[in-house]
Amino acid sequence: MTQAQFQESANTEARGTAPADRHWRDYFTFNTDHKVIGIQYLVTTFIFYLIGGVMATLVRTELATPDSDFVPPELYNSLFTVHATVMIFLWIVPAGAGFANFLIPLMIGAKDMAFPRLNAIAFWLIPVGGVLLLSSFLVGAPQAGWTSYPPLSLVTAQAGEEIWILSVLILGTSSILGAVNFAVTIFTMRVPSMGLNDMPLFCWAMIATSALTLIATPVLAAALILLSFDLLAGTAFFNPTGNGDPIVYQHLFWFYSHPAVYIMIMPFFGVISEVLPVHSRKPIFGYLAIAYSSLAISFLGLIVWAHHMFTSGTPGWLRMFFMITTMIIAVPTGIKIFSWLATIWGGKLRLVSAMLFGMGFISTFVLGGITGIMVASVPFDIHVHDTYFVVAHLHYVLFGGSVFGIYAAFYHWFPKMTGRMINEFWGRVHFVLTYVGFTVTFLPMHALGMQGMPRRVAMYDPKFTTINVICTVGAYMLAVSTIPFIINVIWSWRYGPKAGDNPWQALSLEWMTTSPPPIENFEGVPVLATGPYDYGMEKIQNTGERLRLKLRENATRNAQKTGIPIAEAQASTFLGRTATLVAPESEVNVDSPADESQDGE
Amino acid sequence: MNIPSSILTMLAGIVVTLISLWYGQNHGLLPIAASDEASDIDALFNTMMTISTGLFIMVQGVLVFAAIKYRRRQGDNTDGPPWHDNFPLEILWTAVPAVIILGIGVYSFEIYNSMGGLDPMGNHDHGTMQAHSKMRGSAIAATLSDTPQKTPQIPSPKLVALGVGASPENEDKPADLVVNVMGLQYAWIFSYPESGVSSGELHMPANRDVQLNISAQDVLHAFWLPEFRLKQDAIPGRPSELRFTATKTGEYRVVCAELCGAYHGAMKAVAVVHTPEEFDTWLQSQQVASSQNLEQAVAVNPGELSDGEFLAPYVREIKINSETLEQLHPTHH
Numbered sequence: 001m002t003q004a005q006f007q008e009s010a011n012t013e014a015r016g017t018a019p020a021d022r023h024w025r026d027y028f029t030f031n032t033d034h035k036v037i038g039i040q041y042l043v044t045t046f047i048f049y050l051i052g053g054v055m056a057t058l059v060r061t062e063l064a065t066p067d068s069d070f071v072p073p074e075l076y077n078s079l080f081t082v083h084a085t086v087m088i089f090l091w092i093v094p095a096g097a098g099f100a101n102f103l104i105p106l107m108i109g110a111k112d113m114a115f116p117r118l119n120a121i122a123f124w125l126i127p128v129g130g131v132l133l134l135s136s137f138l139v140g141a142p143q144a145g146w147t148s149y150p151p152l153s154l155v156t157a158q159a160g161e162e163i164w165i166l167s168v169l170i171l172g173t174s175s176i177l178g179a180v181n182f183a184v185t186i187f188t189m190r191v192p193s194m195g196l197n198d199m200p201l202f203c204w205a206m207i208a209t210s211a212l213t214l215i216a217t218p219v220l221a222a223a224l225i226l227l228s229f230d231l232l233a234g235t236a237f238f239n240p241t242g243n244g245d246p247i248v249y250q251h252l253f254w255f256y257s258h259p260a261v262y263i264m265i266m267p268f269f270g271v272i273s274e275v276l277p278v279h280s281r282k283p284i285f286g287y288l289a290i291a292y293s294s295l296a297i298s299f300l301g302l303i304v305w306a307h308h309m310f311t312s313g314t315p316g317w318l319r320m321f322f323m324i325t326t327m328i329i330a331v332p333t334g335i336k337i338f339s340w341l342a343t344i345w346g347g348k349l350r351l352v353s354a355m356l357f358g359m360g361f362i363s364t365f366v367l368g369g370i371t372g373i374m375v376a377s378v379p380f381d382i383h384v385h386d387t388y389f390v391v392a393h394l395h396y397v398l399f400g401g402s403v404f405g406i407y408a409a410f411y412h413w414f415p416k417m418t419g420r421m422i423n424e425f426w427g428r429v430h431f432v433l434t435y436v437g438f439t440v441t442f443l444p445m446h447a448l449g450m451q452g453m454p455r456r457v458a459m460y461d462p463k464f465t466t467i468n469v470i471c472t473v474g475a476y477m478l479a480v481s482t483i484p485f486i487i488n489v490i491w492s493w494r495y496g497p498k499a500g501d502n503p504w505q506a507l508s509l510e511w512m513t514t515s516p517p518p519i520e521n522f523e524g525v526p527v528l529a530t531g532p533y534d535y536g537m538e539k540i541q542n543t544g545e546r547l548r549l550k551l552r553e554n555a556t557r558n559a560q561k562t563g564i565p566i567a568e569a570q571a572s573t574f575l576g577r578t579a580t581l582v583a584p585e586s587e588v589n590v591d592s593p594a595d596e597s598q599d600g601e
Numbered sequence: 602m603n604i605p606s607s608i609l610t611m612l613a614g615i616v617v618t619l620i621s622l623w624y625g626q627n628h629g630l631l632p633i634a635a636s637d638e639a640s641d642i643d644a645l646f647n648t649m650m651t652i653s654t655g656l657f658i659m660v661q662g663v664l665v666f667a668a669i670k671y672r673r674r675q676g677d678n679t680d681g682p683p684w685h686d687n688f689p690l691e692i693l694w695t696a697v698p699a700v701i702i703l704g705i706g707v708y709s710f711e712i713y714n715s716m717g718g719l720d721p722m723g724n725h726d727h728g729t730m731q732a733h734s735k736m737r738g739s740a741i742a743a744t745l746s747d748t749p750q751k752t753p754q755i756p757s758p759k760l761v762a763l764g765v766g767a768s769p770e771n772e773d774k775p776a777d778l779v780v781n782v783m784g785l786q787y788a789w790i791f792s793y794p795e796s797g798v799s800s801g802e803l804h805m806p807a808n809r810d811v812q813l814n815i816s817a818q819d820v821l822h823a824f825w826l827p828e829f830r831l832k833q834d835a836i837p838g839r840p841s842e843l844r845f846t847a848t849k850t851g852e853y854r855v856v857c858a859e860l861c862g863a864y865h866g867a868m869k870a871v872a873v874v875h876t877p878e879e880f881d882t883w884l885q886s887q888q889v890a891s892s893q894n895l896e897q898a899v900a901v902n903p904g905e906l907s908d909g910e911f912l913a914p915y916v917r918e919i920k921i922n923s924e925t926l927e928q929l930h931p932t933h934h
Contacts, residue, residue, distance in 0.1 A: 002680065073863035145860045151837060152820040152861060240838035246821060247839065281673075283685035289695075311823060311858075312834040313763040313841055316719040320710060327702045331695060338694040341663045347681035348673040359664050366660045370653040373702065377649065377709040379642045379716060382765070383830040386823055386858040450630045452827035454858040457866030461854070505678075536680035 003530050003537060004505035008512060010529030014109075015501070016518035019419055030124065032116035035517060037123050038102025039417060042410075044123075045095040048130055052086035053479060055079045060441075060475035063468050068458040076458040078141035078160070082133065085146045085164065088260065089171040090130045092402045096267030097122070097178045099409050100206045102417060104182060106510035107200045107532075109191030111520040114184040122177035129170035136163040145456055147253060150238040150246045154230055162231055165224045172217045175263075179213035182206045191509070193528050193554035200508045200532045201290055205270025208294035212259045212266070212301060220256030223249055247313050254305035262301040264398055265365075266294060268405025269336055272358050275412045276340055277533045278506045279355035280347030284533040286339040293332035300329045310381050319378045326376035333369055337362060350504075353427025357408035360435050364400025368393055371446065386456075389449025395442045407434070407485070414492070415499030419515040422496060426488040433481035440474030508532040527554050617658050625651025635849040635874065636829040637768075638716045643830070645712050652701060717844050720766025764815070764833045764841040776812035776844060778805055784815070784822030784835035787868035789855055798887040803872040806880035807850050813843040823859035826872055834859055847874040 001009075008015075020035070027040055059080050062070040071079065101119065105112055113119045136142060142164040144153035153161050186203050196204075227249065229235040236242025238249040269290075277284045284290065306314055306322040314322075340362055349355065371393040375381045384390060407430070414422045444467045449455075453464045460468070502511040509526050510517070530537070625647050634640045671681075713719065767774070780803065783790045792799040805811045815824050817835035824843065825832040833843045857868035875883060 002678075068866070073866075077860070077863055077865075143863065149821055149860070155820065156862065240836075243838070245838070246836060280671075280681060281679070282681040283683055285685055285687075286691055287685065289691055311832045312821075313836055313839050315763055316713070319718065320713070323709060324706050327706050328699075330702055331699050334698040335691070335695055337660065339691075341660065341667075342684070342687070342690070344667045344671070345663065346684065347667075347671050348677060348679065349667060349671045350673050351668060359668065363661060363664055367657060370656060373705065374646070374649050374653070377645065377705060378718065379638075379709055379712045379830075380646050380649070382832050383642060383827070385832060386825075447630050451632055452825075452854065452856060454823075454825065454856055454866075456860040458863075459866035533685070534683070536683035 002505065003507055003534050004502060004511075007507050007529045008502060011509075011512040011522075011526045014522045014524040014526040015512060016514045016521065016523055018518060019514040019516050020518050022516070030120050032112070032120050033519060034101050034105050034113045034116065034119060035417075037119050038098050038100075040123050041094055041098025041101055041126065044126055044130075045091050045098060048086050048090035049095075050482065051134070052083050052091055053482065055083035055086070057475055057479050059083060060472040062458055063460070064472040066460050066462040066465055066468075071458075073458045074140075074143055074157075077143035077145075077456070078137070078157070080456060081142050081145050081148075081164075082136070085133060085142075085168065086130070087398070088146065088264065089168060090126065090133070092264040092398060092406070093171075093175060093260070094126050095406050096209065096264065096402075097175070097182075099271065099406075099413070100178070100182050100202075100209075100267060103413065103510055104185055104203060104206060105189070106416075106513065106517060106521055107203055107508055108186060108189060108194060109509050109522060109526040110185060110189035111522070113181050114189060115181050118177050119181050122174045122181065125170050125174035125177075129167045129174065132163060132170065133167035136160040136167075139163070147250075147257070148224075148227065149253075150227060150230065150244075150249050151240060153227065154239055158231060162228065165228050165231070169221055169224055172221055175213050176217050179210035179217075183210040183214070191526055191528070191558065193557045197288065197291070198528055198531060200270075201273035201284065201287065201294075202267070202270035204291040205266050205268075205273070205294050208298040209263055209266040211295075212263050212298050215302060216256040216259040216263075219252055220260075223252035223256070226252075247309070250309050250312060251306070254308045255302075258305040258308060259298075259301045261397060262297055265401050265405075266297065268361065268402050268409070269294060271405045271409040271412075272340060272361050273336075274508065275354050275358040275408050276343045277535060278412070278504050279350040279352060279358070280344050281350070281535045282343055282347040283531075283535055283537065284339070285342035286335070287533065289335050290339050293335045296332040297329060300325060300332070304329065307376055307381070310378050311385050323376055323378045327373055330369065330373050330376075337366055337369070352411065352424055353422070353431055354408050354412035356428065356431040357404050357411060357434075360431065361401060361404040361408060364396055364404060364435075364438065368396030368398075368400055371396065384449050386454055387449030388445040388453045388455055391455045392442050392445035392449065395438075395445075399438060399442065404434075407431075410485075410489075412504070413510075414489070415503045416510055416515050416517070418493045418496070419499055420492055420496035421499045421503060422492040423488050426484045430481060430485045430488065433477060433484070437474050437477030437479075437481050441471050441478055442474070444470050507534060525558050527558060529554075613662075617655055617662075620658065621651050621655035624654045631830075632828050633849065634828065634830070635847060635851065635853060636826075636831065637846045637848055638765075639828065639830040640848075641712045641715060645708055648708065649705060652705075715768055717766040717768040717771070720768075720772055720844075763839075764843050765831065765845070766842055767810070767812075767844050771810050771844075774810070777809040778811045780805070780811065780813050782813045782815045782824055782835070783818055784824065784857065784861070784868075785818035786820065786862050787857070787864045789822075789824070789857075789868070789870040791870075793884065793887075796884055796888055798884060800887060801870060803855060803870060804880060804883050805847055805872070805874055806877040807847050807874050809877065810844065810846055814840055815843060816840045820861050821859045822857045822861050822868070825856045825858040826853060827856065828853045829872075832858055850874045850876055850879075 020033075022036070026036055027043070031037065031040075058071065059076065062068070062076050062079075064070075068076065101113065101123075104110075136159070139159040140157040142148065142153070142160040143156045144161065148161065148164065186199070186207055190199065226235075226237040230237055230239050230244065234242075236244035238244045238246050240246060273284055273290055304322055304326040306318060307326045310319050310322075344359070371389070375384060375390065375393060411422060411427055414420075448464055448467050448471075451464065453460055499515050501513065501515050503515075504511070507530050509528075509532075512526055513522050628647075628650055630650075631643055631646065634643050766772075767776070779794060781792045781794055782803070783792070788801065789803070790799060790801060791803045813824070813833075815833050815835045816839075817837045819837065821837070822835040823832055824835055828849075829845060829847065831843055831845055833841050835841070851874055853872040853874070855870040855872050857865060859865075861868060873883075
């Protein structure tokens, strides 16, 4: 018996009996089921990703030639401003929330999120904020970049700017509501036998993300409300014409917006920690190191914001402080990367699409991390700040990292979400197109920035034309790469072969119920017969006293917290049928001796 | 005969090291270095590039190697070996990056200090610096801005000036040349307070300590000289400073790196590094031209001139052609 079979058999009773029967109309309602909300998030954010992608393609088309000849310069500025806002606030951040919504209750054995209505509200703020943002094109969209620095933001496209502020406030509110829900759910609704160190690492990642969101996002809200006062009421918090200080805005803005990078990447650190062990058939290497490094990144992420301001009037000593704190983040990040490599090393790699995107994540993110250390160095950052080097670095982190992570998660949990397998051939085509397109688009941008091309320009020195053309070709390839994905998802959702409950032979609890899961996820209270990553450990655990003790402890804890009576003696007896241990005593099947489960196949 | 894996690992390490060392010095990613500061920053970047190349090859190598070597064989549904911990290894890969980062941090600190980033004067109140009070071009700002009704009237500088100051050896000495730099949509204007010259080009002598006092008329700009590896934001109400020594004569580009409006990409100027003698000649020629301009200016009442007539000499100075001006403000004729 493999570990997966062992975990499944232990949860036979807890497993749902029939998958949820959903109608497409359910996804357009104020549904409070976390799985519906998760899919609502994912589909909605993917649509916004396509809209943001169209804007990116227009931007790159403009940059195929050195002159400003494709769109008017004002519209060009609006396009990259809204592109960035959409990608950050309407794609990556809420996509992470979408996966968390779908997965967290399942992973911790809960029936739903702690606050289901709040959860639905958090989702429905997303389309509202998104449509509001896009509507700004009707009145003149914001042109001041997603950073919206005053005084520029106070003097250009004021109506659009105000809409941008309102939209970001709405989307930030959604983030905060989501973060409260994730934190409370994880801390209070785990199956009783699951300690914090028994959780899947995705849950750790969401704790770290939620902490950052709750601390940092209100500061962005404060900055934007004050900016709004300057814009609408004529105050001068940031307006130098009234003795205001634009640098104060930058401090407030980056206090959120640097942590926002970690808010965007951390959930996908969690995703990668889930995907790699399953498809490598090996335990995650350094569970505790990965879990605690997320918390370290959260903490350090809050004290690095001024590295965005090395050229904007920051005292020398402060630049040194922020240089050091920024560089230190490389240590916990490096721990993760090395642990992932050690997880893969020596495994039996199943190179399905999810795994390819997971490995692609490491491959691309590591370059984003390396250039992150470079830009943390003040003297070098002074040269490349606000250039295409930073554009490249940012996209290596947030496209090479987060978007690759989103795709890895899509492919990995598609069978659980839909009950059907996705076509692997087209998944691989999607991966190759995305990886090549991504590299062709963003790798040359490092050189562009160092050679002297600033970012956010519609017109540039003709000597940069060749590299820009290459980047534009790559961008088109990236645009094309989404086509096989979209068709594959739609086709497989409808016609793909049935997936079964646990097609990847995974160990975490979301795979211990039907696909797609029933309304309240589990019939009974699931138990942990194994850890979430104990691949290859059957020979150690299935025969040992260690397992006997663990199961007894788990079952006893479940019994105590759920109030279902159970005798400790019985718990130690029925090792192979652990799930029955949480059922009333009358239902315990006494025909399953412990040794049956230990004999293997 | 099989080669022991430890020897193969060592050979791979040597090859990766050699590639990293070579590429770190020969990447060709940076433009020429035309200032003292640029050479130092390039050396720092080359060091980071060497380390990064090694790390990059190692990670990509592990991924590719694992994808080939550890690929699941057909029909094998068993799990891999259950390694999940190796404490000494984890200590190693925590300690090594920490030490590397410490090294890069100290090196960066040294370079930054030698550039003058920690010059205490760079953090003092430059209340006496009235960069734009002498700007003959200040009227242009209002006209060139695409939001003339919003053209800010920035109060006198009151906040500390920040930026890159004098290098430690020049800390107590005034700069050889001081230039006031004003950023405005979408031009740079350079004025030489000691000689009263204003220009749309930045001229300076080679191998002299030059100080730029940078300010902004309307919105944020960023003064960037890529070949000098120097950049400093121009901030309304907050004058800042940039001090450096150009080393190579020639013409370079001044680029605005901070988004400043629709025509941000067109906000460029030329920086010319002369020999000291050529610079003196240029300055004298400008003083003569300037005095001629002033005489002509006295002869006309600016109030009687149209915008186009009034702007004509300044347009020539700041290298904006009349078509661009028309494009920017079709209402100004």
